Amino acid sequence: MLDGYPNFHHVTFSPGRKRALLERGINGMAKVSALGGARRPAIFIRSSPWKAGTEQTPWHDVFDMDNGHVRYFGDHKAGLSMAPGTTTGNATLLDAFDGHQGRTPEARAAATPLLLFRSVSRNGQPKGHVEFCGLGVIERTERLVQWGGSDHTTFVNYVYDIALLDLAVEGDEVAWEWIEARRDETVTDAEAVQLAPTAWREWVKHGISALPRLRRRVARAKVSKVRDQRPKPGSSEHADLELIYKHFDGRKHDFEALASAVAARVLRGSGHSYVEGWLTRRSGDGGADFVGRIDLGSGLAGTNLVVLGQAKCVKLDTLVTAEQIARVVARLRRGWIGVYVTTGAYSEPAQTEMVEDQYPIVLINGSELVRELRAMARDDHGGDLTACIEHILAGQETVITNRRPEEILLE
Template identity: 50%
Template sequence: MRYAQGASRVDVELDGYLNYHFVTAPPETATFPKLMLEAGINTAAVATGPDGPRRPVVSLRSSPWKAGHATNPWHDEFDLDHGHVRYYGDHKATTVGLPGATTGNRALLETWALHAATDPIERFKAPPLLIYRSTTINRDGRNLVKGHVEFCGAAIIERLEHVVQRDPETRRSFPNLVLDLAVIDLAATGDALDMRWIDDRRDPALSAEQANRHAPASWWRWIRDGRAAIPRARRRVVSSRVRSTEEQRPTPGSPEADLLQRLYDYFDGRKHAFELLASKITAQVLSRSGARYHDGWLTRPGGDGGVDFVGRLDVGTVGNNVPLVILGQAKCITPTSSISPDQVARVVARLRRGWIGVFVTTGVFSRQAQVEVIDDQYPLVLVDGRTLAEQVLLMAAADHNGDLDAFLNSVTGDYDNAITYRRPDEILYG
């Protein structure tokens, strides 16, 4: 949609795109102010209904083109096919106070209290989070990064954490909030959101329950059953899980593309050492699920039988968990090359019941290799070149102030001590 601050609510289109202010306009009889997207976290004015005050809606806007800048030193993550968005609050290195000091973060904390409520009456009052993502469009040969947004859905806060981040320019650390959002299923309405829901939530004449009469069925399910309903209310698009070659490679000319080529050049003559990098990337990727990853070891060169490294993932609480063996395969190939189904099958053949495989490469996975993993429901995580480059940048920034050479030296420095002659299942015993 075209988002312009002073645009009229009457015009259906602006510059050939749907007019955001027309789409979000209330009925003609209402005098509600515009729902703005000027900030990353945008709150509608509180409405006081017959049963008390309620926040009608919170609109979140993510600006990928700003990621890493001083105004936005974090990277929101979108996985809409699986109904998940990881969104960072608006605390910055220059903000004084705790993460709730900003207007946006304070609104998120208030919303979290209602989204985590155990009483359905409180959940009736909970404002939906409407998620938008700034998108770049090309007009007359120019790339425009401002003024256009993509609607990504309505969401429930599934988890809120306090984190410490680092400003990429000043290198100063600062506290912030990070939210895991469950994007709700709108399949019953063709992935469309009925804006009468938001209009009703802004109407002070309606009770909190009445104000949800046009809410999606998935939202009602969550109001009724609470957190237990989130897996069933979450949006899932299984058919689009196959990623194209372009999606698995960094954008040409980007820092990630340069880094990926540099990684290939660095490890081309010592590909077994690449396996240690792959094991560290695996720890980074799997740990983001909330489970605890434990480093294991590298297998001996030339006799791995389809397994390059071993790790362990503990799922559950500290006192009540299930340890899972992680078998890893690493392939340092030219970034333009692809991994075949046969190469993937070799890893899968080594998996036992309850084990998980991870395949890390500097290249991409062929379409057929992905299809076989999805169709046969193999417990195999595929980490392509683009993901590898993105994770290396994050790890280098977090632990080495962005110094890639220092990061790579720390990886290869651990190589000799990482090789062990042990069976994979031995990692279950310490």
């Protein structure tokens, strides 16, 4: 550790071998004569955002970490007389691209992994520190014309579209033992692959067609498995959720009152000032079951958001689909957010779509519903869940109306 941060040279140290370097933008390790032929152990890519737009680095690399995509520019510069593809960095990446287009698992097993880093500011300094951004495969390359240099002349360069692979299984880390194995001339390509991250092994096996499912996506980290959204069968939580479902089965409007109370508790529990509004009437509700308001800040430094709620009392094994969530989102206006409360669970595709499309909606599943209600019963009713439910219903009887949602902003 140096100044509290991991030391790159220590992490990548291999006894008896040259150090891995990050001195340039494109740092290719020397090839080794392995049993199956020449093999480059790895290429280290470094992007320096603080240089972007300068005469030295006129391009702007794009690191879209959420969607697993990097657009990285090669090392040709204005004023160079040599052909664009023959500069050290471009030649290295073009060679790697050929390997990444391998048509067989054997060819892809020899392909060079790209380890991507970018410079970050720490302690007020833009230089000297880098963060690991992931493991990449080059999907495509493109020749383009850029402006650069002190005379702002045009020059030809290469740009590389790189897919970042999902390293969730490995905790967003790459084992250095894999790179060490690739540096060992006595280790075959197939043997080295066994030490690679799961997504790399899957890419080697299935090729470029597998990249859509192997690509790093932050959305996946925010998606809950269906089994994690339901209480464990046989547990007291499961029994309570069954009680809730049976209590409200066929009593849609009563469940909306319960959902409104739970939504209020969840939003207030996040530190927000939440005002409960009203339940909508059974007909002509415009797709909303309850209305509320979140107040952020105060005075000129504050704003208010309309909360549009949807409540669905369904069988515990029911899945809410992406289409159902999208219908709620379609009714939201600028400055509104949605809350969806159900006794069931949300399908994984529905959650993924919500995260990737950045839907302004809060999802409360059956497990969270029963957890919040049990907490309410414990706090105010001595743990009696039925008494808690009856209290909520009694308090909501008088606030059923057909007012327009935006009227909550006037209160």
